[in-house]
Every structure is written in C-alpha cells, then in structure tokens.
Amino acid sequence: MSQQQRTVIIDDTTLRDGEQSSGVAFNPEEKLQIATQLAAVGVPELEIGIPAMGDEEREVMRAIVGLGLPLRTLAWCRMTAYDLEAARGIPVDMLDLSVSVSDQQILHKLGSDRDGVLQRVGQLVREARDLGYEVCVGCEDASRADMDFLLRVGEAAAMAGASRLRFADTVGVMEPFTVRERIARLHAQLDLDIEMHAHDDFGLATANTLAAVAAGASHINTTVNGLGERAGNAPLEECALALKYLHGIDVGLDMRRMPQLSKLVEDASGRTVAWQKSVVGAGVFTHEAGIHVDGLMKDRRNYQGLDPEELGKSHQLVLGKHSGGKMLRRSYRELNIELLDWQVPVLLSQLRVLVTATKRSPQAEELMDMYLALDAVVPDTLSAVSLPLGGA
Template sequence: MDKHKTIFDTTLRDGEQTPGVSLTNDQKLKIARQLDKLGVDVIEAGFPVSSEGEKQNVKAIASEGLSLDVCGLARVLTKDLDACIDCNVDMVHTFVSTSDIQRIHTIKKSREEVLSMAVNAVEHIKDHGAKCMFSAMDATRTDLDYLIEVYEAVEGAGCDIINVPDTVGVMSPSSMYELVRNIDAHVNIPIDVHCHNDFGIAVANSLMAAEAGASQIQCTINGIGERAGNANLAEVVMSLHSIYGAKTNINTEYLLETAKMVESYTGIHMPANTPIVGDNAFAHESGIHTHGVLEKSDTFEPGIMTPEMVGHKRRIVVGKHAGRHAVKKSLEDMGIETNDEQLDEILSQIKDIANKGKRVCDADLHAVASSVLGRNLGSETIVLKEFSVMTGNLITPTAVVRATIGDQEAIASNYGVGPVDATLRAVEEMIGGYTKVKVRDFALEAITGGSDALAEVTISVEDGEGHVSSAQSASTDIATASVDALIAAINLLLDQKKTRGME
C-alpha cells in the first residue's frame, strides 16, 4: 500500500441523508470547522441545487477560509454544476448512473448519452476553474469494460480524480480489490472510493480498495449516511495508521471529540461497543483482562492503537466479571485504601449486586466500601434542597433547582426539550461556577409495571479532564430520580478530584 492516503469526508452531504437527520446551518458550519481541525483533506459540504438554503450553507462553508478543500455535489446537469460553481467551492463532485439497472430505470439514457453527459460535465467544471471529481454512480454493478471506457473519457476531458462508488453496498472485499486494481491499470489520475455499509463491510471494502491502489477514501463521522451508512472515518483512519502503517493528515487525537459532536447534533447515538470511539472501546471488566491491562496495557489491547491516540481514556469497569485488581484500582482512584480482607468482602458484595442483573455504578462501589470499612468515605459537596419543574403542551419545560454547594446556597433555572432535560440543564448551570461537568450518559429503565412504575435512572458525568463518575437513583418521578443520580455522580467526581489534589 502507498504510504499516504487522503480522506474525503461526506458527513455534511451523505451523512445528513441519514433518515431522521437534519442539521441546522450553524451545526453544519461547526462540523465543517471541526473536520478542518481534525485534518480532513476534503469535505463534501452539500448538494447546492437541492434548495436555496442548502446553496447558501455550502457557500458559507466555502467562504469560511478553511485549510481543507470544500466540495459541492452535482448531477451532470448544467444547473447543478453552476449551483456549485456559484458557491465558489474548491471542487465539484459530479455523478451519473452507469449501471444498466439505474441507467435504464432511473435516468432512461443510453450508454452513449451517459458517456457524452459525463464528458460535457467535466469540461464545464474545468472551464470554470474548479477541481473536478467524477463518480460513475453504481460503479460496482456496471459492466467493467463500459465503466473503464467512461473513466478514460472523463480523464481525457481533464477530470482531476475519479470516484468508484459501491452505491448499494454489494461488493465483497476481494471483489472491491479486483475492481480498483483493474481501473487503476487503465487510468492515470487518482482513484477515490465511496463504500456503503449495507452488509457491514464498508470499512473492509475501503481498505481493500486502498490496497489495490485507491489514494483517497470517502468516509463519514460515525459511519452515518443513507440506509446503513458509509465507511466510518475513525475505523478507516486508525486501520490505515495502525495496521497498514500508512499515513493520513488526520489528527487522530480529535477523533473522539469529533464523533461526540456529530452524535450530539444528529441524535444518532453510537453503541457502547463502537470501535475506536465507543464508550467501551477501551473499557475492561473481566478479571483476567483487567489484571493484564493494569500490568501492561497491550496484553488485552491492540497496542498499536492506544486510547490516548484517539482522544479516549482507558476505563476499568466493576461488574460481575471483575477481579480483585479491578476493584482495588477503582477504589484507589476514589482515594480508598483497603486491606486484603476488606477488599475480598467488597468484591463479594459487588458480585452479589451484579448477579442480580444490576449495573454496578461508582456510587455502588463507594457505598459498599463505606459499609465494609464502617465509615462514610465521601462528602456531600452539593446538597439538593428543592427543585420544581413546569411543563405542559403550551409551556416550554422549565426547571428551578436550589441546593447548597459547600457552605453557599445556589439556585438556577433552565429549560429543555422535556422536564428531565430541563432539570439536568439547571443543575449543570447551578454548579457551572464551581466545577465544569457534563452529562456523558443517561439511561432510564422502568423496574416495576403500571402507570406508577418505579423508574431507575443511571447517569455518568465527565469533568473537563476526562474523569468519569456514575450513579443510579430510583423513584416514581423520573425528574427526581434524574437529579438525585446526577448530584450523586457529581459529588463522587468532586471527591475523586480532591483525592487527586492530595496526591
């Protein structure tokens, strides 16, 4: 494999085509800036001809002065091409269907007509001084000889780079390798690939294309996009860096930060076991694993990829599979020291809790340790006094929270999309001047039935240094359970901060 690959990000175009996702202009601009910070080479800012709002947004991104190239998408139609050119983009990405099934049933053009339209579009773009990428849409289901004929024709017309899209995600990795190798033998301009994830192998197909000679890979943050999405940028980049020894311009320490931003704006949540950037990507619970990792991290981690490389942190999780080393390390992080007998008893009680199907939070471990050691190990820096929530079909949910922080009384109000969101926002605002924390994870589960069900809320919070603490609370009132769990988690986080300050 060549030692350097470029990354084309289409989060703002194909990513926004994820069903249910609609980004505001401000969000798209912020994502564009973040992708520039990340080190992406090209971003596809949108499809300007689709609406006046989209055109204005692409134009705003193109005028932002970013280091990367800004690209606009266009069919091989003059109005599409001119809409991109009017936005002053660096590159125009033009496409037309070349497979028989799409050509006959969607655009209803002959092979000769498609070839002519492709060449005319490339010439039009180059006549206006922009870089040009040409995509043979549905390339992986196109007759190979015709596909190569089209690519050779657009190269002759001045195209800068060709894209090979697996539009409906039907290629196997070995077939993708052979296709790109064949194309590479016939063209002299760079090859870019765009793989869809319908069978869960978009990343594998992208990497095989890179092995075969593709110099650029199209990705999206968190793999979002049409249907099952696109190749996940973090997975592609870290595979290139760590497995293949190739280079990109990506600043990998911002991968997690970028993933979280896109997750927040799109509402498409990453599963905990998402590679590279998921909450569990560097988390360990099994006693065998945690023992090994605490001795030498690459015993049960890849080694060629560390959490720090992607902006992550390693987590030791206490649960039913935990061993003494994991519990001891977690207690030490809380500033709690035990002897062997006490440690064994704490471990036994933690396993009893976990064997009942309950997730073990930091607050549980803290409470068990306090019980076993016979003393209160923590301090309640924040003590809730009262809170109230106003909501209704004509009222924006608003919460007011009053508490003491240390020896000072504090009060704050905020609004949200619902009563729980409003309450959590109010608590975050109330403690903002004291410490910076954010809710990292929120889970709600009904543990009894009926309209008066007892709800159990689990909340994880994170401080500005990346330290995480979690707590649970149960109540028939979801807002009450939420605020109790949140304050418990924050108090634990503050206790741990004090402990670190004493070290």
Template sequence: MSVLLGNRRFRFFDTTLRDGEQTPGVSLTPVNKLEIAAALSDIGVDVIEAGSAVASEGEREAIRLIADAGLAAECCTYVRALNQDIDCAAEAGADSVHLVVPVSDLHISKKMQKTREEVHAMAMSAVAYAKERGLIVELSGEDASRADQEFLAMLYRDGIESGADRLCFCDTVGVLTPERATEIIPPLCMAPLSIHCHNDLGLALATTLAAFKAGASCSHVTVNGLGERAGNTPFEEVIMSLETLYGYKTGIDTKKIYPLSTLVSRLTGVPFATNKPIVGTMAFTHESGIHAHGLFRDSRTYEPISPESVGRQRRIVLGKHSGSASVKAALTELGYSPNPRQLEEIVKRVKALGDEGRRVSDTDVMAIADAVMLLECKPIISVKQFTVVSGSNILPTASVTMEVNGEEVTGAATGDGPVDAALRVLQQSVASAGDIRLDEYHVEAITGGTDAMVDVTVKLRKDGRTITSRGARTDIIQASVEAVVTGMNRLLRELDEKRRTDTD
C-alpha cells in the first residue's frame, strides 16, 4: 500500500450513463445502458449512475432494467432537490440518489435565482424526503470549487444530520487545482466524500488523485473520459494510475478495461483519440528503431504498464524510424527469415517508403521482402472487371468477374452501401480458395476536395492468421477492392505454393 494514500478503501462511482451521456450527440437506448452497466459491474465499479429518472420514460426504463438485473454494483440516479425527482428515482427501483444542489453564489443567484438560505432549506428537505423513500443519499455540492467553503461545510454538516449517507465535491467546470484540493478537501471529509472532476483544463486526473491523498474516498469517473465539454475524469486513467504509480489494488479487473472502453466507444459513437492514454490506438504502438530495440529486450524500457494488463496487445509499426530489430520481428511474424544482407536492404527500403509519408503495411513489407529475397509471388486472385450500382431507390449491388487459381468466377452481392456490397462479393468469389474474413476496415482522405485521394487499410484473417493491406485511389470503391484483393493474394500465397508443389 502506498504511504501517500494510506491504508484506505477507495470506491469508484461511474457516471458514464449520466454525465457521459451528456456528451453532445450521445443518446443511449435502455438496452445499450444495460449492456454497459453489466460490463461496469463485471469489471468491479461500486456505483453506477444510470441516468436521471425524471428526464424521460426511456431513462426510467433503463434504470429499472439495471436495478432489476441483479448486478453487484449499486444502481444510482441523479436527482435535483425536488420531491418529484426523488419519487421517480424510488419508483424506478434505484438504490441511491446523487442529490445535486448548487453551492456557489454564481449558480445560486444566476441559475437558481435563489438565496443561500433557500437552497439550504431545499437541500435539507430533499435529503430527508429521500431517506423517507428508502434511498441511499449522496449529497453533492455543484460548482463546489467556486463556492464559499464555509457555506459548503455548513451544507454538508447539516445534510449529514438530515440523513445524508455520503457527500460529493463537484469541480463542475474543471477549475480546481491539485494544490487547492489538498487544502480544502480535508475539513470536508465529515462523511465518505466523493470527488467529481471535469477535465476542462486537463487537470481532472491529477486533482482526483490529490483529493484521494487529502481524504476523499471515492472518485466519480466516466469510461474514456466522456462528458460535457472536455469530459470527466477518465475511469481507466484513475485505475491504472492508482495501480501503477501508487501500488494500490483497486479491485478492478484491469484486463477488462480495453474491452469496456471499446464497448462504450461503439455504443456511444464517440471514438477515443489515437494518443489517448491506456486505450488509444497509439498507447502501445511503437515505430522508433531505438524504442523498439529496447522493447524487444525488456518491455519496461518504453512502457509504464504492459498492454496485456489492460486487455491489449503491443503493436510494432514500420516506417522511417524503424530499425533492424523491429523490421526483423515483423518479417519473422510474416514467415520470412532474411539473412543479414537481405535484412539490411529490406530496412533501407522500408525507410524509403516512410520518407515518402506512406503507412507501411504488412503487404508493403512482404512485397519488399519478396523482391529482395527473390521470391516469386504469383497472384492467385485477379479482378477482370467489377461493377457497382447504387442509388436512392436501389439496393447497393456489386458484380465481379475474377480469376481464382486460374478459373474464372463471376458473382454478385448486395450490401449496406456500395463499398460493403463490393467487399461482400469479393469474399464470396474467393470462397473456393479459402474462407477469408474482414476484421477491420479504415478509410481516410489523403487530400482535400471532391477528387480527394483516399487511403483504405483493411485487416484480413484466414485460419487464425491476420494481415493488413492498403489501397490508395481517388475512388473509394477501387481503393477498397485494391486493398482487399492485394491482402487476399498475400494470405493465399502459402496455399498457392503448396498447390504448385503438389502439381510438380
């Protein structure tokens, strides 16, 4: 146990389904909320703020589903200091309420248009009423960072006397600094105190950790840091900081962090930044030759935590910074064993591609290796023609004529869009040569304008083996077909070589 945090038990209150859903453009169905809540409970969070029961019938349905699901986590709902909010929470089956009252003069006068005395009276009445309804009460001071701390302390103290079980300090606009938190949190710990931070100035994680050190016993968090404006304190960052930097065992199943993050990203439609800590695409991706060389010897050289500890895997990508160690590792994974002279030439060519600003895919590496090592790579699949038809009243349809292992194959397929239809017909047409699955599809515009060059990257899988491939055209359908066909040829190369050997 870290001496900085003491021998205390910290709790985690997840508000992804309430504060996180207030991210502009995010709207979750009751079934979506239940799926996320089940994952949150499974990973080990203590409290799930499932939404605001008074907001809509859909919210009440979601809270009822979560409350009735038999989850280990406590089901909580946001309420104002109003009896109707509390009634909705109780009737929806919530275990507890996050009772939020404004405490700064700015919020009291401008938002509520009331006095401190009126807000205090409302808060005490609401706490007492919630207890009468059999609810656990977490009394929360909104905009506490900018409040008169004497008034806040009085509100907390009287709230406890009125029956509040827990307290919460809300840094509503992210202006609390870690240094200030260490000063003002200790005298407010009259009951179990939560810290609720927003990340407007990028201090949410640091302030949350400082509040823990100062006596807070619970943090309000959201998965991936979702939330209004710049979001809330990210769940995954708090957990891994406590585990890694402070040696504190959170009780969270950290190997489920990445699956949880991807689930929330998928259901909310909010992707995380590529360089986001813990869960971003680049968090465990390495290119630099010096870094990669150190990683192969000991991963701790350039990684503070192992990717496996959060349910991820390390990726080594190749480019102009790549050295012999990383290129050799990629080649070994792809089934190549170059001699030192060949490896030197392959590294040189990989760097040349990187200097052109290109993303170096597995297919690029294999093509280079084939050329350098003088391997014949006869195409197994070639496209003779393809046509895609799509329109406002037409189901997108693609037809293709291909040559597969020397035999002409013609096929057609429909899809959700022209690209989907094209990729479906390709997969169907090569079925005789092998079952190839499309695991990932990514497209980005390289240049601007209506004639933009698009770069399509795909990840294909066959018999447990995966490969990435790339296509670049001004036509997204042509680029997609190019990427898939090139990747399919690479995946089927071993099968073709075996077929030719058997023939010989």
C-alpha cells in the first residue's frame, strides 16, 4: 500500500498523558472544552482519563462521552483487577491496559517476571473483553524491552482478544532508525494494529512517530503543544502536518482550528508555548533577514516549507538587525516616506544600533525620529557607507 493510500489514526492523549505533566491539572470545564475543540479539529480518537483516579475523574469521563462528539474514546488503566473494576460501566469504546514489558520495570517496578506479565495479559484482556470493551495493550517501556518477549506479549494479547498494541517509548530513549526497525517487525509478525507512543526527552518524539508510521503503525499518540510528562509527548500539530507535507498522508484535520485549540490548552495547562515552537509558536512565520524577506517578496515559496494559510495565518515581515534595504523602504512607505538611496545605509546602521540596545523591532515613532535626524547628515560624507550583510 502506498503512503498516499494509508490511513493513520490519531489517538490524542492530551486529557490523559498531557495532564500528567508535572503541575498540570485541568478542571472539568476545561476538559470538556478541550475535548470539544479536539473534535472540532477532527481528531478521531481521544484518551480521556484514568478511571482509577476516583469518582470525579470518572464523572468527567462520562460527561465527555455524553457530549456525543464524533469520535472514539479510550480510558487508560494499569493492567490490574483494581483498575479494570474502576473502569466498569464507563461508556468508553476502548481500554488501554498498560503493563511494563522491559525487564527493568518487570523486576523493579512490578516485582514480577516475564511469565507473570504474560499471565496478566491473558487474564485481564479477556476480562475487559467480557465487559464489552475493545482492548489496546499498552506496552510500557517497550523501547527497553527484549523484542522476542515483546512479540510474545503481542501474541498473548491477540489470543486474548486485544485489537491493538501500543509501543510506548516511556522514557524517550529511541531514535527513528531503531523505531522503524522494531515497529516493522511488530507489524509483520503480529495480527494487531500498532500504535506509537513517543516521548520527547531527546527532541525526537515527532521523528520517532513518523518513523513508526513509515514502518506500518496505524495509530499514533499525540498531545496538543506536545504537553506531557518530562519533555512531553509527540505534538499533535507537528505530527499531523509532517505526515501531510512530508509523507503525503492526510489525517483529515482542520488545522485552521489548531491555533485556537493550542491557546486553549496553553491557558488551561499554564504551560506557555515558546515563541519559536514549531507550527503553533507566535513567531514561526516571522521573517527578518534581508535575503529571506527579499525572497519572500518575490515569491513566498522561496522561503516557505509550511504554508501558514494551513493554520489560518500569514507570513509576517519584521524590521530588525538583519533586515536589508527593501524591508527598510517598505517600513518607511507605511509611514508615507519614500527613502532616497543615500538615506538607506545610514538608517540601516542606526537601526542596528537601536534594535541591539532594545532587543525588539523599532516602533513607528522611533523610525520617524531616525528619519528626521537625517537633516544633520551630509550626503557627501557617506561615500564609504555600504549595505550591511543582510542583503537587499
């Protein structure tokens, strides 16, 4: 199957793993708003909470399902009888039953062994199926697991009635080449959908997610703004647009709604989105350097990899230290001033001093003050002045 024909399902976990980010706590109204806006963007699956957290969590989960949003819902549970009982009666479509699969966590977290894990999988997946839930077996710390054992876990999950296996890079230690190799093996040998759950500890969550898709993963976990424990999870906005632009896989989202969703999650989480954060940062379509501005003014495709219109935005040209003559002339035309040739290098020199001192673009009154001060400059003394390296 070609990449263009493939379907990749986004299972967004902002409301679960995103909220597990240290210090983040959504109130019920915020959870309902986030779920509603995720649905408006077109996300097809949401992991909406952890039933074992208590009655309030379960009530909010029921309320989200009660919204009747056009999407599927999941609940996250540890693979224990206690968590399964806590999920009983919550009207989600699927349970993610999570169990440690690395020897490190099996021994030092569960206090068990490999046979004990396989026994849990066989028993609890069947019990969840008997309760009427579809089941995804979440393989915690899969990135540090023995692959032969991970395949045995997958086989036990499929035999017990699970339909999906989540490969969790829980501590964020994978890179794309190894991800592709391991996901390809799982995809080839297991009769299960494969879901990638990536963490961003080395800044590779999006790259690892794309590698998993290239290897056959049918589902991916994301969070809005990359929210999540430690360095966060694979960002929804990055994965959706990278799949579309770089792999030709359109996941069917209305990305023009993404800035609004990003702001909602930013406010609700209290985690400020960096100015240069890819896709949703305030400055990602802002240009200052002279050669870039010149190229964009000629044809925006000269310096455009991602079309800002995809997000309902546009390129922003700003005046700064690395600006050239064309941007300077344009800025003064907005003040109804047409610069003479000799004035351009003088003003550019003064501009560089100003923005270096203030760490910002000049204000209109500052540009006007610089222009009026040109009366003190004698053109004949400017023969040695040249344009700065910013270019035209």
